[in-house]
Amino acid sequence: MSTVDKQLEDVKATIDEEVPRRISVSDVTYEGPELVIYTRDPKEFAANSDLVRRLASKLRKRITVRPDPDVLAPPAEAEEAIRELIPEEAGVMDLNFHADTGEVVVQAQKPGVVIGRRGSTLREITQEVGWTPEVVRTPPIESSTVENVRNFLKQEREDRRDILERVGRQIHREPMSDDEYVRITTLGCCREVGRAAFILSTPDTRILIDCGNKPGANGEQPYLDIPEAFGAGTNGIDAVVLTHAHLDHSALVPLLFEYGYDGPIYCTEPTRDLMGLLTLDHLDTAADDGRTPPYDSEMVREAIKHTIPLEYGDVTDIAPDIKLTLHNAGHILGSSVCHFHVGDGLYNVAFSGDIHYDDTRLFDGAVNDFPRVETLVLESTYGGRNDYQTDQEDSERKLKQIIQNAYDRNGKVLIPTFAVGRSQELMLVLEEAMRNGDIPEMPVHLDGMIWEATAVHTTYPEYLRDGLQDRIFDEDKNPFLADRFNPIDGGDEEREEIADGDSCIILSTSGMLTGGPVMSWLDQLGPDPDSTLTFVDYQAEGTLGKRIQRGIDEVPVSGSGRNEKVPLEMTVETVDGFSGHADRQGLENFVKTMNPRPEKILCVHGDESATQDLSSSLYHDQNIRTFAPENLETFRFR
Incomplete structure (x- = not known):
């Protein structure tokens, strides 16, 4: 036995x-x-x-x-009984029965009515039909991504149960070593932005934190082939933990299954769904650009099937000697600061992922209060000594002025942005500005995955700020349903009509101009001096966005047999303050107010000067031992 x-x-x-x-x-x-x-x-x-x-x-x-x-009542019989027990005003839209778990998922417009006072209705349901009810709110915007993920997991429930049982036995196995140490090995994103990947290892366990690509650097992957990762064989990694879904952190998670990985992926539920959305689009973009995709869509499905969603604040065993707790990072939907408790009080490590310290229109600021933390692995995207962004009010004022100026010229404003996070933040700003008369009424066109990503946001309102949650579920006040928002679904033909039309605002992926529909917009609008290209997101070294910020006056376009350069005569503007990353002050405040104070900090996920500047500043100002590691370094902490 x-x-x-x-x-x-x-x-x-x-x-x-x-x-x-x-x-x-x-x-x-x-x-x-x-x-x-x-x-x-x-x-x-x-x-x-x-x-x-x-x-x-x-x-x-x-x-x-x-x-x-x-002992479960047949689904048809159970559904009839459940609908009789739930008050009509709950607005029950659908019931899905999962025989493998004995759960029935009740989708309703008013979950609180389904739950009843102190869960009374839920208990009545179980007592009546045996099924365990789980209640989810009907999202105001239907998400095909969420629906596809849930249907896929329903179809794969037998395989998924086998996976969970195998993972459960792995977690609860006896420790194999009496040694005690904690090590972190850097596989990417050190003195650079992108390809985030780290190994947290003990004598018994190896955890991979993130596995992303590097924007603007085709083919540069984390160092997965070293012995600490997959160089020693596929059994070397016990679990993967994903801080959030942006591609520089998640793009190569499905590639792990090409390596033969067959273990769990821990993240929040919205991160799981957004990872599926963004990685599938990553494959499409690679194919459209004539590049060989790093994996196929089947590996994305494998990643989703192996994901174990966790909620913020839940302390979870993920290995015999490691407990994981996720906390809000304030960066994008479902983003997490990941806290690892190693051994029986042996050591504690927190990985910030990407963080935003202050509250935004979408999210509360990042959590920095923990029971214990000896080492913090801290992002440094805006860690340079001059990386201070304007505050939100000033940033919004500048954006409104840019829009007004373009409108006065009968021009258009093209804003390249990430589908997840900044797009929704901008939508809230633009909706309010037009409603209050701060800028003229005009169409706001949403290109790429922006509308679908917005739908995912409305599916998980519990991850948004309280006031926004209330507005989302009031049909008359839902800012995302404003008439001025137009999801682009007509391809280049619709883009040409918009480019030839009146003043408007265009939000389009990709945020760093590394591909996607924004390239078509540059082709259409680049030669128009009345229009404005406005950057609101971080532009990594090597990307077209960064080169435009530095002053190039023509951009490459391709497709339909073309391979040429288009003059860039648009006005180019940059508006700081909309980034989902904390600026230099925010990073310093995150550490300064952190409870408890860490003993050591590894400054990562920033270019060389940013990581070194932040490391030096935290050492001198906070009297904390700091490092600006390079890739392929290993740190032993016990």
Whole structure:
């Protein structure tokens, strides 16, 4: 008998002691980080609300109770009963039954009405039909990405359960070594922006944090072939943790499955969905540009199937000697500061991912309050000594003036931006400005994946600021549903009509002009001196966006047999303050107010001068030991 099986026997014995005799327990198993109890008496469990809490406290594990499939009412019969129990004003739109987990997902316009006072309606549902209800809000904008991901996971539920059981046994195995050490190896994004990837290792475990590409540098990947990663074989990595979905952090996660990786990916639920959206688009863009994609769409599906979503604040076992907690990073939807607790109080490491320290229109600022942190791995995108951005109010004022000036010339404003995060922030600014009369009413065209990414935002309102949540679910006040927003779906023909038309604003991917529909807009509008190209996002070294900021006066265009350069006669403007990254002051404030103060800081994800400037400043001002590592360095902390 394996140590895990013996452990499960002991756990079941403890459960049998605690559970009243009238409640049967048919099976106990690990599924991912959770201990799952199957019972033929789900109604009794539902009626005894303190029982699960008591068991979780005694066993010190996250517990999920599921009904034995044999006791579930047939879905058709259960649906009829559930609809009778839920008040009509809840606006139930759909019910999806998952026999493998015994869960029924109730999609409703008013989840609170479905839940009932202190969960009373949910308990009634379980007592009546045996199924465990999970309630989700009907999003005001339908997302094909979210729907496709959920349908795919439903189709793959048997494979997924096998994956979760295997992962669960791996997490709860006995430690294999008596040694104690913690190491971090840098595989990318050191003294550069992009291709984020790190290995956090102990004698028993190796965790890969992020695996992204490098904007503007075709083919430059993290150093995955070194012994600390996949050079020693595919069994070297126990888990992947993804801070957020931007491609410089997520683009090459599906590639891991080409290497033979078959383990879990931990991130928030919106990060999972956005990773699917952005990586599939990454493949399409590569094909459109005549480049060989680094993997195929099947690997994206594998990544989604292996993802285990976590919520902010949940302490989760991801290895025998590592617990993970995700916290809001304030950067984009679902972005996380990842806190790792190693061993039994041995050491604590936090990876900031990309952070925004101050509140924005979309998100609360990054969390920097932890039980313990000895080492912080900190992004340094705007870590240079002069990287101070204008505040939000001044940035918005400048953007409005740029738009007014272009409107007065009957020109257009082209804003290249990332589909996720900055686009939605800009939509909120533009909607309010037009509603208040700060700028003239005009169409705002959304090109690329911006509308779909916006739909994903409305699917996960709990990750947005409270005031925005309330507005999203008031149909008359939802800023994203304003009539002035026009998703582009007619391709180049529609773009030509817009380019020949009246003044307007165009938000288009890609944000760094590394491909995507913005290249078509440059072709159309580049020679127009009445129009304005406005940068609001960070432009990495080597990208076309950076070269334009430095003054080039023509841009390459290709496609349809063309391969030429177009003169760039548009006015070029840059508006600081809309970035999803903290500026130099924000990074310093994040560290200064961090509780507790870290003993060491690794400054990463910034160009060479930015990482070194920030490292030097934090050392002198905060009296903290700091490093500006290069790629392929390893740091031992214990």
